Amino acid sequence: MELRELRGGNGGNVAGGGGAAAPGTSGASGNGAPSPELGGICIGGAAGGQRMPTKADIFMEQLNATNAKKVALLLVLGFIVYHGLLNWNYGSDSCQWLLSKGRFKGDNEWQPYGCMVHKYSLTDTRRCLRYLAFFDNKNNFVFIGDESVRLLYERFVEQLRLPLAADEVAEEEDNNASATDGSARFEDKKLHMLAQYIRAEEVSPTLVEQLYRLEAEKQLSSVYVVGFTYAGLLAGNTTDDVLRQYAANLTLLVAPFHRLVAQTSRVLWKLADRVDEEKLPQSWKLLQNEHIDRLNHVARGVFRYTEASVWESAWHIANGLLDNAIDGHQLCAHGQRLEVQLLWNMYCNDYMNYNDGTCCSSSEPHTTLQIVAYALFGVCMTLVCGMCLRRWLLHLRGQTLYVPLQQQHSHEGGAPSNALSALITDYGTPMVALSLLGLILAYFYLCDRTNFFMKENKYYSEFSFWIPVGYVFALGLFFTEDSRFTKVLNRDQTDELRGWILLVVLIYYMTGAQRVLPIHMHIKLLISGYFFLTGYTHFTHLWQTGGSGSLFVRFFQAMFRANFLSVLLCFCMNRPYQFYYFVPLLSFWLCVVYFVLALPPRISSASVDANPLHYLYLVCKCIGCLGGITVLFMSEVFFERIFVTRPWKALFVTTDDDLHEWWHQWKLDRYTVAFGMIYAACFHIAQKYNVFDDNNHGNLFSRRTSISVTLLALLGVGVYTSFSFLCRNVQNCEEIHSYILFIPIVGYVVLRNISGILRTRYSAFFAWFGRISLELFVCQYHIWLAADRHGVLVLLPGFPTLNMIITSFIFVCASHEVHRLTQILLPYAVPSDWRLVMRNFVIFLIVLIPVARSDGMF
Numbered sequence: 001m002e003l004r005e006l007r008g009g010n011g012g013n014v015a016g017g018g019g020a021a022a023p024g025t026s027g028a029s030g031n032g033a034p035s036p037e038l039g040g041i042c043i044g045g046a047a048g049g050q051r052m053p054t055k056a057d058i059f060m061e062q063l064n065a066t067n068a069k070k071v072a073l074l075l076v077l078g079f080i081v082y083h084g085l086l087n088w089n090y091g092s093d094s095c096q097w098l099l100s101k102g103r104f105k106g107d108n109e110w111q112p113y114g115c116m117v118h119k120y121s122l123t124d125t126r127r128c129l130r131y132l133a134f135f136d137n138k139n140n141f142v143f144i145g146d147e148s149v150r151l152l153y154e155r156f157v158e159q160l161r162l163p164l165a166a167d168e169v170a171e172e173e174d175n176n177a178s179a180t181d182g183s184a185r186f187e188d189k190k191l192h193m194l195a196q197y198i199r200a201e202e203v204s205p206t207l208v209e210q211l212y213r214l215e216a217e218k219q220l221s222s223v224y225v226v227g228f229t230y231a232g233l234l235a236g237n238t239t240d241d242v243l244r245q246y247a248a249n250l251t252l253l254v255a256p257f258h259r260l261v262a263q264t265s266r267v268l269w270k271l272a273d274r275v276d277e278e279k280l281p282q283s284w285k286l287l288q289n290e291h292i293d294r295l296n297h298v299a300r301g302v303f304r305y306t307e308a309s310v311w312e313s314a315w316h317i318a319n320g321l322l323d324n325a326i327d328g329h330q331l332c333a334h335g336q337r338l339e340v341q342l343l344w345n346m347y348c349n350d351y352m353n354y355n356d357g358t359c360c361s362s363s364e365p366h367t368t369l370q371i372v373a374y375a376l377f378g379v380c381m382t383l384v385c386g387m388c389l390r391r392w393l394l395h396l397r398g399q400t401l402y403v404p405l406q407q408q409h410s411h412e413g414g415a416p417s418n419a420l421s422a423l424i425t426d427y428g429t430p431m432v433a434l435s436l437l438g439l440i441l442a443y444f445y446l447c448d449r450t451n452f453f454m455k456e457n458k459y460y461s462e463f464s465f466w467i468p469v470g471y472v473f474a475l476g477l478f479f480t481e482d483s484r485f486t487k488v489l490n491r492d493q494t495d496e497l498r499g500w501i502l503l504v505v506l507i508y509y510m511t512g513a514q515r516v517l518p519i520h521m522h523i524k525l526l527i528s529g530y531f532f533l534t535g536y537t538h539f540t541h542l543w544q545t546g547g548s549g550s551l552f553v554r555f556f557q558a559m560f561r562a563n564f565l566s567v568l569l570c571f572c573m574n575r576p577y578q579f580y581y582f583v584p585l586l587s588f589w590l591c592v593v594y595f596v597l598a599l600p601p602r603i604s605s606a607s608v609d610a611n612p613l614h615y616l617y618l619v620c621k622c623i624g625c626l627g628g629i630t631v632l633f634m635s636e637v638f639f640e641r642i643f644v645t646r647p648w649k650a651l652f653v654t655t656d657d658d659l660h661e662w663w664h665q666w667k668l669d670r671y672t673v674a675f676g677m678i679y680a681a682c683f684h685i686a687q688k689y690n691v692f693d694d695n696n697h698g699n700l701f702s703r704r705t706s707i708s709v710t711l712l713a714l715l716g717v718g719v720y721t722s723f724s725f726l727c728r729n730v731q732n733c734e735e736i737h738s739y740i741l742f743i744p745i746v747g748y749v750v751l752r753n754i755s756g757i758l759r760t761r762y763s764a765f766f767a768w769f770g771r772i773s774l775e776l777f778v779c780q781y782h783i784w785l786a787a788d789r790h791g792v793l794v795l796l797p798g799f800p801t802l803n804m805i806i807t808s809f810i811f812v813c814a815s816h817e818v819h820r821l822t823q824i825l826l827p828y829a830v831p832s833d834w835r836l837v838m839r840n841f842v843i844f845l846i847v848l849i850p851v852a853r854s855d856g857m858f
Contacts, residue, residue, distance in 0.1 A: 065813075065816055068809075068813055069813045069816070069817055071809075071813075072809060072810045072813035072814070075795075075806060075809070075810055076443060076810060079453070079795045079796075080446075080452075083452055083453055083454075083795075084452075087452065092451050092452070094114065094115040094358060094359045094360055094361065094451055095309075095346060095359065095360040096309075097112055097113045097114040097115050097359065097454075098112045098115060098117070098313065098342060098345060098346055098359040098360055099268065099309050099310075099311050099312065099313055099342070099346070100113065100312045100313060101113035101312065101313065101316065102313050102316060102317075104320050105459045106459060106461045106463070106464070107459065107460070107461065108334070109338075109457075109459075110313075110317055110338045110341075110342075111456055111457060111459070112313060112342070112359055113454075113797060114454035114455070114456070114794060114797055115358045115359035115360075115451075115454065115455060115456070116356050116357060116358040116359060116455050116456060116457045116786075116787060116790070116791045117341060117342065117345045117356075117357060117359055117457060118345060118349065118352075118354040118356050118357030119341060119356075120159070120341060120344040120345070120348070122159060122160075122162070124344075124348075124352070124354075125159055125160060125344055125348070126160070126162075126191065127352070128344070128347070128348035128351060128352050129160075129188075129191040129192070129193055130190075130191055131351060131352070132192070132351060133190070133191050133192040133193075136192075137192065137221060138192050138194070138219055138220065138221070138222075139191060139192050139193040139194070140194050140195075140219040140221075140222035140223070141156065141194070141195040141196070141222065141223045141225075141343075142195075142196050142198065142214060142222060142223070142224045142225070143156070143195070143196065143197045143198070143225045143226075144197075144198045144200050144207070144211075144224065144225070144226045144227075144228075145199075145200055145225070145226055145227040145228045145270065146199075146200070146201055146227065146228045146229070147330075148227065148270070148272075148273055148330070148331065149197070149225060149226075149227050149228070149270060150182075150184075150197055150199065151330065151331065151336055152225065152270075152336060152339055152340065153184065153195065153197040153225075155333070155336040155337060155339075155340050156195060156340050156343065157186045157195055159340060159344075160186065160188065160191075160193065160195070182197075182199035183196065183197055183198050183199055184196070184197040185197070198210065200226075200228050201228055201229075201230070201231045202228055202229070202230040202231050202249065203228075203249035203250060203252055203253060208252055208253070208256060211253070211256035211257075211260070212256055212259075214260070215256060215259045215260050215263065218263065219263070219265070220263050220264055220265070221263075221264050221265060222260070222263070222265040222266075223265065223266050223268070223343065223346075223347060224257075224260060224265060224266070224267045224268065225268050225270055225311075225343070226253070226267065226268070226269055226270065226308075227269060227270030227271065227272070227311075228272075229246070229272050229292075229295050230242070230245075230246055230249070230295075233287065233291070233295075234283065234284060234286060234287055235286060236286030236287055236288065236291065238291035238294060238295065243294060243295070243298050246295060246298055247298045247301070247302055250298070250299060250302040250303070251302055253308075254302070254303075254306050254308075257303075257306060257307060257308045258306065258307050261307035261308070262307075266309065266346070267307065267308040267309065268308070268309050268310075268311040269299060269303050269308050269309070269310050269311060270311045270314055270315075271296045271299060271300075271310065271311065271312065271314065271315040272292045272295055272296055272315075273292075273315065273318035273319070273325075273329070273331060274289045274292055274293070274315075274318065274319050274322060275287060275289060275292070275322075275325065275328050275329040276322050276323065276325050276328035276329070277289065277328065278328070279325065279327065279328030280327070280328040280329060281327055281328070284327075284328070284329055287329075296315070313342060314339050314342070317331075317335050317338050317339060318331050318335055321334065321335040345357055345359050345360060346359070346360050347360075349361040350362055355787050355788050355790040356457060356787060356790040356791060358451070358455050358786075358787055358791070361451075362451075363449065363450050363451050364449050364574070366449075366574070367574050368854075369571055369574070369851060369854070370445075370571070370572060370573075370574055373568075373571040373572045374438070374441075374442070374445075374572065377434065377435070377437070377438025377441065377442075378438065380431055380434040380435045380438060381435040381438055381439070383431055383435075384431055384432055384435045387431075430824065430825055430828050433821045433824045433825055434825070436817065436821055437568070437818070437821050440814055440817065440818060441568060441569070441572045443783065443814070444569070444572065444573060444779075444782045444783055445572060445573065447782055447783050447786065447793055448573065448781070448782040448783070448786055448787065448788070448793075449573060449574075453786075453793060453794065453795060454793075454794035454795075454797055455786035455787050455791045455792065455793060455794060456786075456791055456792050456794050456800075457791055457792070458510065458511060458512035458790075458791060458792055459511070459512065460511045460512045460513050460515060460516075461511075464511045465507060465508070465511045465513045465519070468507045468510075468511075469504060469507055472500070472503050472504070472507070473500070475765050476499075476500060476763040476765045476766045477763065478765070479763055479764045479765035480761055480762070480763050480764070481761065481762070481764055482760060482761055483760050483761060483762045485760075486694055486695060486696060486697055486756075486759065486760055487694050487695075488683065488687075488694045488700070488749070488753045488759065489533075489536065489540075489749060489753070492762040492767055493752065493753075493759075493762055494533055494537060494770070495762075495766070495767035495768075495770035495771055496762045496763050496766040496767045496770055497529065497533060497766075497770065498530060498533065498769075498770035498771075498773040499763075499765070499766035499767055499768065499769035499770030499771075499773060500763070500766045500769075500770075501526045501527070501529055501530055501773070502530075502769060502770070502773040502776050502777060503766070503769055504523070504526060505523055505526055505527065505777070506776065506777075506780055506784075508523045509780065509785060509789060510784070510785065510792065510804075517724070517727065517728070517730065517733065518721075518724040518725050520730070521723075521724035521727070521733050521734075521737060522721075522724060524668065524734065524737060525720065525737070525741055525744060525745070527582070527669070528668075528669050528672045528737075528741045528745065529745050529748075530773075531585070531586070531589060531669050531672040531673050531676065532672050532673070532675060532676040532679070532741075532742070532745050533676065534586065534589060534590065534593070534673055534676060535589070535593060535672070535673035535674065535675065535676025535677040535679075535680065536676040536677070536679060536680040538558075538590070538593045538594070538597070538677075539593070539597065539676070539677040539680040539681065540680050540684070541554075542597050542602065542603075542604060543603070543604050543605055543680065543681075543684050544604070544605060545604070546602065546604035546605070546606050546607065550832075550834045551594065551597070551598055551602075552834045552837065553830065553831075553832060553833075553834050553837055555590070555594045555598075556830045556837050556841065557826065557830045558590055558594075559587060559590060560822075560826060560829055560830050561774070561822060561826065562583055562586050562587050562590065562774060563583060563587055564822050564825070564829075565774075565775060565778050565779075565818055565822065566580045566583040566778055569778065569781075569782070571851075573782060575655075575788070576650065576653065576654055576655055577650065577651045577652075578651065578652055578653060578654050578661060578662055579654070579655075579781075579788070580778055580781065581661065581662075581665050582777055582778075583774075583778065584651065584652065584662070585665055585666065585669065586774075588666070589669075589672075589673040592625065592673065593673060593677065596621050596624075596625050596677070599621065601614060601617055603617060603618050603621070605684065605688065608688075615685075618681060622674065622677065622678050622681070625674050625677070626671065626674055629670050629671060629674065632670075633667055633670055636663065639663060639666075640659055640663075643659060643662065644659055647852055650852065667738065668734055668737065668738060669738070669741075670738060671738060671739070671741075671742075672738075672741060672742075675741070675742040675745075679742070679746060679749075694753070694759065696756070697756045697757075697759075697760050698756045699754060699755055699756050700753065700754050700756075700759075701754065706754055706755075709750055709754060710750070710751065710754055712747075712750075713746075713747035713748075713750035713751045713754075714747070714751070715747075716743040716744055716746065716747030717744045717747040717748060717751070719740075719743060719744075720740065720741075720743060720744040721744075723736070723740070769812075771819070772815050772816050772819040775815040775816070775818045775819045775822075776811075776812070776815045779811060779814055779815045779818065780811065783807075783810065783811050783814055784807055784808065784811035792804075792807075793807050794807075795807055795810075
């Protein structure tokens, strides 16, 4: 972000209007030429001479978007090297991360180091086992060890038991009864599931023989959890001789463990848990944590270079919950559940592909379409490199290189200051723009389609949500300045509104705050406000201009800006169009808006003056729009028949060929855009008949009227907030939301504009983000959040707050660059001549034909 852009005015925008997300232009204007040393900063007054720039002046000049992107690029390259070294030294197997390190989050849930865990329910667990059983896999689990392992086995089996009828209980007790020697077994033939517990206090010939017998059974892909110390542990006589004997005994297990792992089984050695010495019963008083630590040190040394995995994370979980230990030595139920969850994530994640379970999960395989897409970007990069090489060779031969004037003004620092800058081809050409876009999309792929960078689960708390929201609004208020416009909902205001809406929505997604119903409903209201603005701004543009110019071209420009990045990501990230649900919704409602506005007669401020009957036509259009939406909503079957029709079915279904997500999102905001157009019509008609005056810096109404309207607006906002707290069911809340959302939105608009002081000031901070709001919303899926927005990207492990700041900085810089590149490509993709637009659109459809055939659209 440019500090000068925040502190200076934004130029080149039209009041009131209209249009979605077009970037404002900004820059300093003056009477004289700017100082070349500062590339645009004028030092000194009009009467006096210019003073020498200070270091502070030079530093402030460097705070701009271009330099921020350079810093972001260096950070990305640095983290690529850092994670490359990590993967080279420790491997990229996320199962090692799952079983080794981690930390407790504020909600007392366990976060493994560098990967995400799925919370397996009874249904999820049985679905995993049923899936493996379908392919004739044997689900075999063996627990061998002392009392702590037995408790883990019982908690493990507890997650598999279904509620049984009375006559089935006795049968299960017969099948799964414990033996006299303390061992136990659980079997479910439908799931090909067998879980056994074998009691062992120490290494013995019987145990070694039993391990060889298990290996002879050829139970492939089994999981063995083993953990014990020695029989005399409670006596507290852990001497050096005992440790040497313990190491020798554990060495006897290396050979059978190796043979089990050779059968593609996984062997986990569970370390002994520490104890709370103050809470131990009398029979345990001689046991000290020092003894346990020495025994665990021996076990680590024996199994470090073997095929068995030392289950360090289970020890960390028990140690973190030591204060909750039962009788000082028994892991609490919550800790046992966390350990069981780690086992299920290790066993099932690679088969079930849950989005929030990346531990032990393989990277998603690439598709032919992805290869072709990145190959085309590679061709663009090769051509650009060839162009740069040619210019460099010409420069070496002494030929003069000319920099296009357009390129000189495209940089905020002014013209290139040395010959090297002239070697680089014009940054405004589409070929260079596509090359830079290819590099950015390669970073997208690296972040979210590989295990190269780490990912962690989201974490919600009141603190983690409200503190960032408070920081954002504090910055927004700090960068407040006078607007050049006095109109209600002028361009500065609409950019500001889009900006703070998107920032709050991003915080909501980052923290996983959807579990809190009032926050969830207010976020839905903010998203509805974005669609409300879409209806308002596009109606306002047509009302003010009368459709001068080509409405057809304007429609395709809006569609290109909305869909360009999303379509590229569909190709490069192997996701359906509906995955980026906000973009399909925005595109659909843009089509509805332009269809309604383009229907003859076109209605504008001038047309209603010439023919008052146009007011009736306007009412008919609004009623027809609401009626058509209601017809679609009243019959879900009719809705499905329309949107599952080929060839456009692929635009509205998810990866599972399901239309439910589109139906849910569509009906939530089915009236929002229509409300925005109706509000714009009422507003401009009232303005036309001088109900209020927003052409100056004064209040919209008289003092008495302003107080009454303000109270009504506050009441409207308060009613929705009260509704969100009183409503207890998400489905009912969202259904009511669709009908009342316009009340708080109109209330906010009134509160924001009724005072002349508020109406003529805006937050340049929020407005800057508002201009790139669409890119922010789409880019967050892959380079800020992770695993398709189900987790958080981790570039700097171990420092969650600093990691969030770094990833946010890179994410914003990438979004701003994507926005800039989109603006460069826009005139080439959507020229001003409607015939050329139609030609390009037909070419695009022809290119989509092979993609559509491969996806079954035809």
